[in-house]
Amino acid sequence: MGPVRATLQLEDYHPEAIRNFSIIAHIDHGKSTLADRLLELTGTVHTALKGDNQQFLDKLKVERERGITVKAQTASMFHVHKGSNYLLNLIDTPGHVDFSWEVSRSMAACQGALLLVDSTQGVQAQSLSVFHAAHERGLKIIPVMNKIDLPASQPDRVAAQIESTFGISPSEILLISAKTGQGVHDVLEAIVERIPAPIGEQNERLKAFLFDSSYDKYRGVISLVSIQDGVLRRGDKIVSCHTKRRYEVTEVGLMHPEEVSTGQLYPGQVGYIACNMKQSSEAHIGDTLHRFGESVEPMAGFKPTKAMVYAGIYPVDSNDFVKLEESIKRLTLTDRSVTMARESSTALGQGCRLGFLGSLHMDVFRQRLEDEYDANIIITAPTVPYKVIYRDGGEVLISNPTNFPDVTDPASKVKEIQEPVVNATIIVPDDYLGEMMDLCFKRRAEELDHKYLDAADGSAARTMLTCILPLSEIVTDFFDNLKSRSSGFASFDYEDAGYRASQLSKMTFLLNGKGVDALALVVHRSQEQAIGREWVKKLHKIIPRQIFEVPIQAAVGKRIIARETLSAYRADVTAGLYGGHHERKLKHLNNQKESKKRMKRVGKVDLPQEAFFDLLSSRK
Numbered sequence: 001m002g003p004v005r006a007t008l009q010l011e012d013y014h015p016e017a018i019r020n021f022s023i024i025a026h027i028d029h030g031k032s033t034l035a036d037r038l039l040e041l042t043g044t045v046h047t048a049l050k051g052d053n054q055q056f057l058d059k060l061k062v063e064r065e066r067g068i069t070v071k072a073q074t075a076s077m078f079h080v081h082k083g084s085n086y087l088l089n090l091i092d093t094p095g096h097v098d099f100s101w102e103v104s105r106s107m108a109a110c111q112g113a114l115l116l117v118d119s120t121q122g123v124q125a126q127s128l129s130v131f132h133a134a135h136e137r138g139l140k141i142i143p144v145m146n147k148i149d150l151p152a153s154q155p156d157r158v159a160a161q162i163e164s165t166f167g168i169s170p171s172e173i174l175l176i177s178a179k180t181g182q183g184v185h186d187v188l189e190a191i192v193e194r195i196p197a198p199i200g201e202q203n204e205r206l207k208a209f210l211f212d213s214s215y216d217k218y219r220g221v222i223s224l225v226s227i228q229d230g231v232l233r234r235g236d237k238i239v240s241c242h243t244k245r246r247y248e249v250t251e252v253g254l255m256h257p258e259e260v261s262t263g264q265l266y267p268g269q270v271g272y273i274a275c276n277m278k279q280s281s282e283a284h285i286g287d288t289l290h291r292f293g294e295s296v297e298p299m300a301g302f303k304p305t306k307a308m309v310y311a312g313i314y315p316v317d318s319n320d321f322v323k324l325e326e327s328i329k330r331l332t333l334t335d336r337s338v339t340m341a342r343e344s345s346t347a348l349g350q351g352c353r354l355g356f357l358g359s360l361h362m363d364v365f366r367q368r369l370e371d372e373y374d375a376n377i378i379i380t381a382p383t384v385p386y387k388v389i390y391r392d393g394g395e396v397l398i399s400n401p402t403n404f405p406d407v408t409d410p411a412s413k414v415k416e417i418q419e420p421v422v423n424a425t426i427i428v429p430d431d432y433l434g435e436m437m438d439l440c441f442k443r444r445a446e447e448l449d450h451k452y453l454d455a456a457d458g459s460a461a462r463t464m465l466t467c468i469l470p471l472s473e474i475v476t477d478f479f480d481n482l483k484s485r486s487s488g489f490a491s492f493d494y495e496d497a498g499y500r501a502s503q504l505s506k507m508t509f510l511l512n513g514k515g516v517d518a519l520a521l522v523v524h525r526s527q528e529q530a531i532g533r534e535w536v537k538k539l540h541k542i543i544p545r546q547i548f549e550v551p552i553q554a555a556v557g558k559r560i561i562a563r564e565t566l567s568a569y570r571a572d573v574t575a576g577l578y579g580g581h582h583e584r585k586l587k588h589l590n591n592q593k594e595s596k597k598r599m600k601r602v603g604k605v606d607l608p609q610e611a612f613f614d615l616l617s618s619r620k
């Protein structure tokens with residue numbers, strides 16, 4: 001491999017000697033392991049430096065705990081092929097549906113992709129979605145079958161699946177074990193031989209494509225760029241096509257895999273820059289940077305991210321709000337796809353409403369908040385953005401059920417409610433097809449269809465099920481159900497399919513006749529009864545008894561759907577009091593309670609924060 005530092009003469013690496021690629025795969029098919037192996041084989045990192053199971057390209061703690069990649073990481077390597085030097089830029093992509101946006105922006109900086117398929121598992125739902133994303137961008141795809149060291153590996157069968165699903169000839173498929181390193185050298189050869197070189201002109205005006213950014217406490221925003229044309233040097237004055245703001249490049253270099261300053265980047269190369277950008281919001285993904293005083297035609301950017309799952313986040317102790325808000329703000333600096341707005345609730349006090357790309361994204365964010373900022377929080381049930389269309393043609397997006405209009409009111413000006421839907425794909429062994437269809441129907445699936453993936457050779461064939469599902473039906477416990485009802489064998493993926501009209505209304509819960517705003521839900525007509533009944537039962541279990549009888553009701557508009565009655569507190573501490581009405585009794589009762597501070601009073605009913613916590617966490 002030769003000494004790596006000595007090869008950092010970047011001007012020697014013309015576009016013909018550069019390959020930009022990413023690894024795309026279903027979760028757990030071995031992307032990070034292969035990336036590590038490539039870094040080792042090219043001498044970019046040394047095995048001796050590496051602790052057990054610690055991967056180089058997975059950085060966040062939550063990523064390691066969950067074994068998933070959330071944030072894309074990029075690394076450059078040097079490789080000698082048939083006597084010539086090559087610079088290979090690996091642009092790592094995250095492997096989960098919620099982050100398909102990150103996948104697409106990472107791919108925009110590549111000319112090729114390694115499509116990794118686990119030879120024990122075969123083609124899975126995300127293998128399909130990442131393949132399509134790469135294919136649509138015209139990337140050269142190199143099929144790689146991994147884990148051939150395992151006894152359960154079925155290379156012939158999986159090769160046949162790859163051929164039938166992607167139309168890729170088995171002769172193109174590389175067989176490897178990312179774990180033992182077997183066959184990985186051939187991957188490097190294939191990258192050089194099969195992936196086209198980037199196109200770029202050193203003498204043209206500078207054009208740098210910004211495809212990712214991160215935030216550093218000391219240096220501000222660090223952006224990852226791929227150089228289209230021209231040379232980017234430290235000290236350059238650059239301008240963003242998008243914001244027209246001016247910056248001075250203070251650092252520029254390669255990710256190798258940590259930052260290595262090189263002072264310049266040439267056409268076709270991929271690296272990082274720091275340029276006194278103070279706020280993450282200034283780094284627009286998909287932006288084109290050019291030199292000050294030279295105008296250029298911007299490159300096609302990306303569609304901005306859309307938050308699809310919203311939830312309210314409240315501190316368990318309301319005194320912690322300021323601290324919580326500060327923590328959330330700091331965390332959003334590193335993850336700009338999270339949107340944030342203040343909100344307040346009579347039941348839960350002051351909090352924030354956050355928008356996420358999906359429910360895993362929400363879980364990851366929540367876990368980071370708890371781990372990194374030691375925050376004790378209550379998170380409300382996730383909701384999707386509903387579209388309310390008024391008779392006068394006006395349209396409003398509603399991301400908090402509390403604001404959902406009462407469509408049962410005859411005076412309502414609402415013409416139609418629409419909800420976001422997705423095209424869902426499930427791949428599952430045949431035996432579980434019935435279970436999966438049942439699950440989909442229960443979640444209001446439409447246009448359900450299926451086809452067999454394997455050649456009809458009998459044993460344990462697999463089926464691909466497709467349907468349209470409301471997004472709201474998959475943001476809570478869909479994935480858990482899918483996994484448990486298929487004994488873990490089903491894989492699932494989805495893509496945005498726009499909005500569809502739906503019979504939705506707001507369900508509210510009343511304690512002693514008063515609504516509890518934090519508990520409002522948007523439900524489909526077909527599920528009103530079941531959800532109403534289930535919820536009043538839960539509330540009945542959780543709410544502590546009061547000195548008086550408390551009716552617990554679920555209502556849609558003025559209609560009461562379900563009711564339970566919480567009987568009065570038996571050990572009557574107010575027995576000695578004469579007459580008096582409820583307020584007095586309650587006051588007396590409260591005076592006796594030590595934990596008064598932690599109580600929220602709703603409609604004169606004491607509702608401890610813990611009750612909310614139990615309730616909202618049991619919603620998942």
Ligand SMILES: Nc1nc2c(ncn2[C@@H]2O[C@H](COP(=O)(O)OP(=O)(O)OP(=O)(O)O)[C@@H](O)[C@H]2O)c(=O)[nH]1
Nearest residue numbers: 028029030031032033067068069095147177178179
């Ligand atoms: N036996 C065997 N195990 C492998 C091989 N490649 C990866 N693994 C194991 O498979 C698991 C998943 O590998 P990762 O590299 O973390 O998978 P990934 O695709 O990066 O996962 P995401 O980051 O979630 O997309 C790990 O336990 C690896 O040790 C292989 O070739 N053989």
